[in-house]
Amino acid sequence: MNDDQMQLSADILTDGFGVIAAAGYINNEGGQAIADAAHELIDKGCATLLIDLDGTRIINSIGVSILLEIMEKLLEDEGRLAFCNLTPTISKTFEIMGLVQYASVYPDRETAHAALTGHAVE
Amino acid sequence: MEVVLHLPVVPNVELVAAKAVETIGSALGMPQTRIEAASVAMVEACLNAMEHGGGQMVVRMATDDSDDIPSLIIEVEDQGPGFDPAVVPRNSASRVHGCTTKRGWGLTLIRELMDEVQIRSHPGRTLVRMRKYVENAP
Numbered sequence: 506m507n508d509d510q511m512q513l514s515a516d517i518l519t520d521g522f523g524v525i526a527a528a529g530y531i532n533n534e535g536g537q538a539i540a541d542a543a544h545e546l547i548d549k550g551c552a553t554l555l556i557d558l559d560g561t562r563i564i565n566s567i568g569v570s571i572l573l574e575i576m577e578k579l580l581e582d583e584g585r586l587a588f589c590n591l592t593p594t595i596s597k598t599f600e601i602m603g604l605v606q607y608a609s610v611y612p613d614r615e616t617a618h619a620a621l622t623g624h625a626v627e
Numbered sequence: 628m629e630v631v632l633h634l635p636v637v638p639n640v641e642l643v644a645a646k647a648v649e650t651i652g653s654a655l656g657m658p659q660t661r662i663e664a665a666s667v668a669m670v671e672a673c674l675n676a677m678e679h680g681g682g683q684m685v686v687r688m689a690t691d692d693s694d695d696i697p698s699l700i701i702e703v704e705d706q707g708p709g710f711d712p713a714v715v716p717r718n719s720a721s722r723v724h725g726c727t728t729k730r731g732w733g734l735t736l737i738r739e740l741m742d743e744v745q746i747r748s749h750p751g752r753t754l755v756r757m758r759k760y761v762e763n764a765p
């Protein structure tokens with residue numbers, strides 16, 4: 506198990522829509538790496554962010570607290586935050602901590618893309 | 628089956644304990660979702676022990692076959708100043724939304740993710756005892 510090795514990529518898929526793929530342990534460092542990527546995408550004009558957690562199986566509350574800060578930043582800017590590929594335990598943790606009250610959750614990236622942009626992935 | 632870990636306070640040591648939960652949970656035949664819930668609870672208990680315990684922590688894991696449904700018992704012990712668990716509020720999204728600090732979720736997550744939780748604490752010793760059944764109670 507190499508859960509402490511965070512693998513992260515960030516891309517702008519369409520105008521204003523950015524995707525961050527994060528696989529690994531979301532602790533303070535992992536959460537901050539996601540936050541840094543999110544702020545970079547926001548600065549480039551992305552008002553909608555999708556965080557794809559395929560490959561993430563272990564998290565802690567410090568890391569998720571940093572995700573809460575990203576969510577509040579996007580809400581302040583009237584943007585949208587969404588997640589996909591959550592394990593049941595991560596989904597439940599997000600529910601307990603209030604992320605799913607303000608962010609959308611989708612089963613996979615294709616479903617999220619279609620719902621957030623109105624277009625299916627080609 | 629019993630495992631005892633004496634863990635130093637070093638970065639990401641909580642993953643050692645989480646890995647032990649995964650190994651023992653798998654040996655018990657626990658579904659992956661329940662293993663992952665117990666792993667997150669273990670991580671949170673270890674983080675609390677490291678943050679408030681002030682030194683090495685002891686993690687014990689044991690299987691319990693005395694009930695109809697077998698379970699995994701997890702204990703995390705530290706030697707910190709202790710606290711009164713009765714006065715620790717259950718955290719909520721509305722409580723932290725808009726606040727500068729988002730911390731303080733550990734005990735709330737532990738209580739939500741595990742089937743039973745007991746906390747005994749006094750100056751010099753805090754013991755968090757958690758149980759996760761192998762499967763949902765009928």
